[in-house]
Amino acid sequence: MELTNTTVVWYRNDLRTDDHAPLVYAAQRGNVIPLYILDFDETEKNSLGGASKWWRNHSLISLSESLKKMGSQLVIRQGKVEQVLIELCSEAGADQIVIHDSIEPDALECDDKLDDLFDRSGVELVRFPSNLLWPVGSILNNSANPYQVFTPFWNRGIQQSKIGQPISAPLKLHSPDQRFTQLSVEQLILGSNPEWASGMNRRWSPGENGAFNSFRQFQDLYLEGYHEDRDQLADQGWSALSAPLHFGELSVRRVWHTLTQQANWEQDPGRYSFLRQLGWRDFAAHLLNHFPHTTDNPLREQFQQFPWRDNENDLSKWKKGMTGYPVVDAAMRHLWQEGWMPNRARMIVASFLCKDLLISWQDGAAWFWDTLVDADIANNTLGWQWVAGSGADASPFFRIFNPMTQGKKFDPKGEYVRRWVPELASLSDKNIHTPWLAPVDALNNAGVVLGKNYPYPIVDHAQARVSALDAYSSIK
Numbered sequence: 001m002e003l004t005n006t007t008v009v010w011y012r013n014d015l016r017t018d019d020h021a022p023l024v025y026a027a028q029r030g031n032v033i034p035l036y037i038l039d040f041d042e043t044e045k046n047s048l049g050g051a052s053k054w055w056r057n058h059s060l061i062s063l064s065e066s067l068k069k070m071g072s073q074l075v076i077r078q079g080k081v082e083q084v085l086i087e088l089c090s091e092a093g094a095d096q097i098v099i100h101d102s103i104e105p106d107a108l109e110c111d112d113k114l115d116d117l118f119d120r121s122g123v124e125l126v127r128f129p130s131n132l133l134w135p136v137g138s139i140l141n142n143s144a145n146p147y148q149v150f151t152p153f154w155n156r157g158i159q160q161s162k163i164g165q166p167i168s169a170p171l172k173l174h175s176p177d178q179r180f181t182q183l184s185v186e187q188l189i190l191g192s193n194p195e196w197a198s199g200m201n202r203r204w205s206p207g208e209n210g211a212f213n214s215f216r217q218f219q220d221l222y223l224e225g226y227h228e229d230r231d232q233l234a235d236q237g238w239s240a241l242s243a244p245l246h247f248g249e250l251s252v253r254r255v256w257h258t259l260t261q262q263a264n265w266e267q268d269p270g271r272y273s274f275l276r277q278l279g280w281r282d283f284a285a286h287l288l289n290h291f292p293h294t295t296d297n298p299l300r301e302q303f304q305q306f307p308w309r310d311n312e313n314d315l316s317k318w319k320k321g322m323t324g325y326p327v328v329d330a331a332m333r334h335l336w337q338e339g340w341m342p343n344r345a346r347m348i349v350a351s352f353l354c355k356d357l358l359i360s361w362q363d364g365a366a367w368f369w370d371t372l373v374d375a376d377i378a379n380n381t382l383g384w385q386w387v388a389g390s391g392a393d394a395s396p397f398f399r400i401f402n403p404m405t406q407g408k409k410f411d412p413k414g415e416y417v418r419r420w421v422p423e424l425a426s427l428s429d430k431n432i433h434t435p436w437l438a439p440v441d442a443l444n445n446a447g448v449v450l451g452k453n454y455p456y457p458i459v460d461h462a463q464a465r466v467s468a469l470d471a472y473s474s475i476k
């Protein structure tokens with residue numbers, strides 16, 4: 001039987017061919033037109049940050065190559081979403097557009113508008129669940145309300161619903177005979193060359209193949225010790241899969257089912273704690289779905305009154321990694337170079353910004369948004385509100401990280417600091433996290449001139465802690 005339908009597969013944060021329900025569905029209907037839209041209408045708020053754009057563009061090149069091997073061609077167009085979709089459907093005679101649901105509030109709003117628009121134009125928008133373990137809204141407490149604490153959310157999730165089995169990519173895609181005007185993938189790269197791209201180029205391999213390789217490497221090298229090693233800053237003990245998961249290069253269901261094939265996986269501590277982190281990713285998405293205002297506003301209302309300081313100078317020193325606290329500076333420079341830092345480092349720098357400098361989590365979240373390759377509206381919001389104490393299941397505000405203790409505990413030999421703050425590289429392990437306490441001889445021998453080639457601490461942590469607690473008591 002000849003299949004004559006033509007379907008547009010509108011790619012967003014699902015830049016893969018594996019476990020891609022819209023692609024499989026479209027392939028079964030007939031001709032397939034894979035499409036990616038560079039939104040003309042991007043506002044400051046919802047547009048991708050520089051580092052994410054770099055990742056997305058490289059990932060699109062990789063997707064385009066994969067689709068070519070399957071007999072298809074990725075069409076990239078720029079413009080207003082509804083206009084691009086309508087024009088392409090009319091040029092190609094397509095009667096359906098298929099998408100994975102987004103969890104991003106702006107995208108959801110846009111999809112609801114499109115539903116209405118297409119109802120009137122005769123084109124149907126067909127939606128599939130997004131790249132999560134459990135569809136948003138499906139994990140609720142006994143009163144049918146969203147969970148605001150992670151552990152009961154997780155327990156309910158794994159008890160209540162089976163996680164869907166991943167599906168394989170179609171072997172072949174049928175394309176319409178006509179050619180469509182479009183941007184070339186090379187044009188994408190020309191448009192984006194952030195200053196820090198060389199560090200990212202060295203570190204990352206965006207795209208589905210790179211994602212699978214990283215996942216395989218993680219299983220071989222780090223999964224077993226994940227529960228113990230994930231917090232160490234200098235040696236990889238984590239997966240570094242956040243960007244592949246964010247951009248949907250890797251299906252979370254594929255990851256889940258690969259790792260739970262082993263009998264008694266719950267008893268394997270590395271495996272279990274990694275899968276539990278994937279649960280945090282779902283938790284963040286489910287929370288965002290229920291509380292979309294939390295991208296800009298605290299979940300806990302009392303934090304609206306928090307007396308954050310507006311201090312561009314200190315904010316700029318934090319961004320540049322010039323706070324005088326070596327572990328904070330190492331992490332911020334790591335972020336600038338590679339567009340990424342491990343979870344422990346994120347917690348340390350976020351705590352320093354919100355509690356030592358009393359600068360708002362929204363300022364920190366905005367910087368992360370622009371500089372992280374894995375910038376994710378749900379995870380970033382949850383992470384910052386967690387550290388600031390204003391969010392769901394948050395760390396209490398009065399728990400204030402001590403940057404010296406954190407450095408000594410999670411970078412005991414100072415390797416992370418030496419890698420990213422080379423001007424301190426010759427200090428001993430004893431002095432590397434507290435150069436301002438080092439004897440003059442030790443500083444001289446290491447070539448460190450405080451106030452010249454490395455700053456004095458911009459705040460005194462003990463005093464900053466007292467100020468933070470005072471500020472917090474004003475809203476309690």
Ligand SMILES: Cc1cc2nc3c(=O)[nH]c(=O)nc-3n(C[C@H](O)[C@H](O)[C@H](O)COP(=O)(O)OP(=O)(O)OC[C@H]3O[C@@H](n4cnc5c(N)ncnc54)[C@H](O)[C@@H]3O)c2cc1C
Nearest residue numbers: 238239240241242277280281343346375376379380383384
């Ligand atoms: C202030 C702050 C901001 C953050 N911003 C982001 C962000 O923009 N994008 C982002 O993906 N993560 C963010 N996180 C969460 C977490 O730090 C990263 O997901 C993790 O460091 C990525 O490294 P990994 O892939 O090696 O994680 P692994 O430890 O290997 O974990 C595997 C996966 O689980 C998910 N995950 C792990 N921890 C968390 C968590 N705490 N919350 C939600 N999901 C989690 C991620 O998808 C991650 O890739 C933030 C955390 C904090 C404290």
